[in-house]
Amino acid sequence: MTEDPFEAIKATFFQECEELLADLEAGLLALENGEGDDETINAVFRAVHSVKGGAGAFGMEALVRFAHVFETLMDELRAGRKPCDDATIKTLLRASDVLNDHVAAARGAGAPVDEARSAGLVAELEALTHGDAAPAASAAAPEADEDEFGFKPVQFDPMDLAPAAAPATSGGGDWRIVFQPNAALYAKANDAGLLLRELSRLGEATVEIDASGVPMLDVLEPEEGCLSWTIRLPGAVDEAAIREVFEFVDGDCDLAILRDEAEAPPVEFVAAPVAAPAPDLDITALLAAAQAQVQAPAEPAAPAPEPAPVIAAPAAEAKAPPAAPETAANAPVAQAPVTIRVDLDRVDRLINLVGELVIQQAVLAQRVSETAMIRATGVGQGLEDLELLTREIQDSVMAIRAQPVKSVFQRMPRLVREVAQMTGKQVRLVTEGEATEVDKTVVERLAEPITHMLRNAIDHGLEKPDKRVAAGKSAEGQVRLAALHRSGRIVIEISDDGAGINRERVLGIAVEKGLVEPDTQLSDEQIDNLIFMPGFSTAETISDVSGRGVGMDVVKRSIQSLGGRISITSKPGEGSTFTMSLPLTLAVLDGMVVSSAEQTLVAPLAAIVESLTPRAEDIHLVGGHTPVIRFRDEFVPLVDVAATLGFGIGPEPASTGVALIVEAEGGAKAALLVDAIQGQRQVVIKSLETNYQAIDGVAAATILGDGRVALILDIDALVSNTRRSVRKPDLKLAS
């Protein structure tokens, strides 16, 4: 936290800018897809306007200048003075990219703005704003000074807010005025609101609106008078004064001035709203009134509607119009969830502490169970409750870090536009499941592989427009980016409707690069997966857009380092789909705790297919020395974990050991031979690389209940090592 409040507000501004810019882009994309309406244009205007407003407060001049030009065009569009056509929207999208750059530059977070690009867009925006005519004033021109309007502040009398004097007792009861304007009243540019204000000057007035005459929005004629009001005034008010207020609208409204017998209770200023026994209804009506009045035009109108029998209508009925106000006004928006902004450091600290708490709880439980007190006292039950509570705390804390993938997805439209422009292709990006939540660290690390795969999909997947047309497809290709939850993991799918993988070409390159033997017989799926092999990168030969020096093998590795898997399916002529699946969090893992040569190890539960006790007749030696075990109808390599990791020798398989059948990504299986299974447990992952160094075959470490460190096995590494020693030449496949 900084000391200067304005610095803190500035930080708020940049956070808010991110949201505004996202809204801006979302709005423009909706317009591009033809899903937008006037309110969308308005929302886009507001976003730009708000960015400009904040930037002005902090003296960010370059940003203000650009936003001003942008805003001016948006103002023309929302007023309907300029058409919001496709070409305009395309320009606006590029302008939003530059606005992003300006914000980043003002924040000091991005590269300096490309001045030429910015100036070019300013010129484009101004051309759209002013048509062919030269811009009337430069964007930098100072805005009109308020004084030139000759505005005089309206003095406020503090006495106005003093509690109203007790109403003078008068001979008669209070006045009840029922007033329903006809269309003619509005057509003559009279304003019901002004009349009400005049009335309220005569004395303490309460106003009730009857909006029940307002029809559904689609049949609403804003020129017609659909509203009526019931105004109550103290009995002391002169009737002539009341009639005088309506002097100029006589005949253009239905008016009844009645005197009540009963006396209304005195009215206090600060008291709860007198006219609103049901405040919600009252505000809805007020809102309806405010909206309806804003819409009231000055043009001659259609004939007045049938006057509603308002005079006869009891007040209670008038106060509770069923659904009408909701259609007339903006329906009350569902309350947005209340949020606070918290430094990530604090959340991370909390998560670390909860991780320690989980470990400590396990340690405590184990210690207690080793003593005799567990049966004799209520300690056992207490510990169980504590464990449940700890789990719940852990889940809740993890939920704090969960974020929708939207923050990554919303960066992609810009990328798609840029790549499309570079490659001369027409692309429409469709995103789904933006609200899917996943741990923040996972979200952050998703950006790179998604970026890369989208580039790939456009560059390699989609065909040029002419080729697409020739193949009977639309000139515009579609790339779909979707996120969903599936069995405790997040799945990201990137698919295109392009030509699909050119298998002949892929195989040719793989042979050329020595990745496979020329005469190897491979299935289509195996060929598709060749693109993930290290050393296979078609980027340099096809274009430099996708590659940037990085091949799919790097993408695959970065996904694997997140505990994820990637696979591809492709159909010639129809396109390809890349599917990544990732764990929802990197902090905890469901594991099977096993022991091997006096060490305790953890195998990720997700990878375990089955565990079994191997029988001698199921074990065979391949080539005289490599053991395999029969599992259902296949033989899988038998791996002695202790020997493979080099800390000992495992059990004799046929006698004492347990084999865990594990499946690596791509479906390759192995049987991990260990001494015994201790049980299932959720463990807190501690990075080995951070605390020690990376070890082949070990993914991470954890601390168990007895305080000992246990290594978490890297199943994929173990399986692929085995297969390398079993099958030669090695073809490491992934699917």
Next chain:
Amino acid sequence: MPAASAIQTLIVDDQLTMRSLIRASLQQIGVVNLREANDGEEALRAMIAQPAHLVISDFNMPNLDGLGLLRAIRAHPPTSKSAFIMLTGRADKELVQRAVQFGVNNYLVKPFTAGQLKEKIEGVFGPLT
């Protein structure tokens, strides 16, 4: 000559940044009795629940904009006498005229300084103490 600290004020803006800026500026000039609302509708609810002496409202907001809020406040007797200062992003003559028509007390063009804000408030309330 009202005491600045006695003026109950409602800040209305859909942007957290602007609300924070207005709040900080008001606090600088001693106006400390503050509430905030996100948009016109929320402001109207706040005003009905507890009227304020002064409403400082943005013009351009979702749900109910500043003009709509002004009209609603003026149309509702318990709140009709509150002072209303409109904040606008641009000095739009037509907008100001409409606001005057609906009974705005003063208006202020963004960006503004705490000094300018004080001037505008004093234009309505007289010199602040």
